[in-house]
Amino acid sequence: MNRIRIHIILCLLLSSISGVYGQTTDTSEGYAMNYDNAYELAFEGKTAKASSILGALSKEQPEDTKVTALWASTLSWKGNYEEARKQFNTILSTEKNHRDIWISAIKNELYAKNYATALGLANKALLYIKKDAELERLKNLSIERTAEINYPDKGWYNVESKISALSKKKPYKIDKKDDKVAEANKNKVIRKTPVTEEIEKNRVAVNSSVTVFDQRFDPITSSSISFKRQTQFGSIIPRLNFSNRQGRSGLQYDIDMYPKIAKGFYAYVNYGYSSSELYPNHKVGGDIYYNHKSGIEFSGGGRFINFATRNVKSITNSLGYYRGNYYFSLRSYITPGEEAELTKASGNILVRKYLKDAENYMGLNFGIGFSPELRQFSSGDQLLAETLLYIESQRLSFEYQFTSKNNLSAYRTNVGVLRQEQSFAPGTYFYSFSAGLTYQFNF
Incomplete structure (x- = not known):
């Protein structure tokens, strides 16, 4: 009888341990449901899996800015720009001096080709974070992209609505792959590459x-x-x-x-x-x-x-x-x-x-x-x-x-x-x- 009792107790202990382990695991993918694991997945380019984990964690820990920020970045990398914008705005509404969030929010608008919005965000960010080289670079990038578009009004007198300086300097884009690496390793420098996206001509x-x-x-x-x-x-x-x-x-x-x-x-x-x-x-x-x-x-x-x-x-x-x-x-x-x-x-x-x-x-x-x-x-x-x-x-x-x-x-x-x-x-x-x-x- 004692052996039976011991066996039952051991089974209960194993079930308890298994239950605890199951609570820290994504049962569908087998990845631990924590920030560090999601961080590594994002670095490895497994954006969808990282975003799934971070989305769940963000709902459980809405006050954790670090989780929400990385989740918003993964949403942006996947092309879900509107949802990413909502998450970035939520953070920036209270943390206006958070440089990395401003940068990620501006990049999100650049990915979405919302160049005027990106420029507005860059100008606003520079009100709180003075003379930041990366913010200035993103601002200039937004200006270049916005200036590619002409707005000739009807009428020969042409009240021209140019946004900013046209430049012969080649514009640059932020590579999403590089952005992920920079998010995972702050010491790495974002690479600039010539624009390859096709623009309607x-x-x-x-x-x-x-x-x-x-x-x-x-x-x-x-x-x-x-x-x-x-x-x-x-x-x-x-x-x-x-x-x-x-x-x-x-x-x-x-x-x-x-x-x-x-x-x-x-x-x-x-x-x-x-x-x-x-x-x-x-x-x-x-x-x-x-x-x-x-x-x-x-x-x-x-x-x-x-x-x-x-x-x-x-x-x-x-x-x-x-x-x-x-x-x-x-x-x-x-x-x-x-x-x-x-x-x-x-x-x-x-x-x-x-x-x-x-x-x-x-x-x-x-x-x-x-x-x-x-x-x-x-x-x-x-x-x-x-x-x-x-x-x-x-x-x-x-x-x-x-x-x-x-x-x-x-x-x-x-x-x-x-x-x-x-x-x-x-x-x-x-x-x-x-x-x-x-x-x-x-x-």
């Missing part, structure tokens, strides 16, 4: 808009189709514009180019031609832009418009500033007349907020003075295109752009209101309301 955009008036004029409809080609020297955008105004239709052939010049410098060049009386015969425009690393952008240039009976010249300059997810731009136009009192000035102010990335944004544009868009009307049989250069107006418009889930398509809508002086009755004004929709896709 072509874009087609189709636009349609309508303008209605509170008096006298019939509605104006316009549309355009453009093709953008990104090259190593800059982008080129041919465009075909069509307009129906006051019972007349016309076509305009237009082309924009954004050649790169040198580090921090790029240009905008435009030419348009039309045989229709609804458009100028020829129009030429150009600007030289300089982007400073501080996020400030300057430009200077001019516009030349050739009508059937006269030529118009304008001098233009702009000041832009990018801060966090916001872009501010102030542009002015000075159009000298034949007499000093006919010299006119106008301006546009653009405020744009970028959302999850540089392709998703909303903005406001306010302008005063003559309209550089040269909206043309008629009085009897006489077109008033030239006269409108010296007519006062105020305008306000709102724009919103968002992308599809795969980021291959984008949709932009804009609505605006214009208050403009009557050309045939100085001192009296009419109002117009416009709305437009643009669809564009990349390939």
Whole structure:
């Protein structure tokens, strides 16, 4: 009987030991459920297994920042950028001086190609951690990536929404494999490798808009189709514009180019031609832009418009500033007349907020003075295109752009209101309301 009792006790002890061991093991994979094991798995490249263990540990120990941080990094390596962002934000909401978490959070946005968000995070991190070389490097990387994208607005005057300096310096990417090694061994230096990811180099955009008036004029409809080609020297955008105004239709052939010049410098060049009386015969425009690393952008240039009976010249300059997810731009136009009192000035102010990335944004544009868009009307049989250069107006418009889930398509809508002086009755004004929709896709 004693032997039976001893046997039973031994069995109970073995079961107890086995039960304890089972509690520290991932029964599906056979790996110990602890941070050190997950750390080693992450170092060995077994990201999925490490993430599974860390996810479970994080739920059991939500106060353990070290566990949550490594879990968020493994989520990022797997491509689950949204969940990784949530975990990083949870930590940074209370631990704003945690350098490694800031770095990992910025890299997560770079992996996700949310370059504007990455830049915003880098700027914010540098508020808490001053003059950090790695944070500065990630900030510059975000600037380079964001600056690869051009944002030519419709209209030859082109209130350009460049984010920062275009550079001939080769951009670099953070290799996820190297990131894992750095996470596992803080003494290792992250390797820089040239960008190998493919960037869509072509874009087609189709636009349609309508303008209605509170008096006298019939509605104006316009549309355009453009093709953008990104090259190593800059982008080129041919465009075909069509307009129906006051019972007349016309076509305009237009082309924009954004050649790169040198580090921090790029240009905008435009030419348009039309045989229709609804458009100028020829129009030429150009600007030289300089982007400073501080996020400030300057430009200077001019516009030349050739009508059937006269030529118009304008001098233009702009000041832009990018801060966090916001872009501010102030542009002015000075159009000298034949007499000093006919010299006119106008301006546009653009405020744009970028959302999850540089392709998703909303903005406001306010302008005063003559309209550089040269909206043309008629009085009897006489077109008033030239006269409108010296007519006062105020305008306000709102724009919103968002992308599809795969980021291959984008949709932009804009609505605006214009208050403009009557050309045939100085001192009296009419109002117009416009709305437009643009669809564009990349390939």
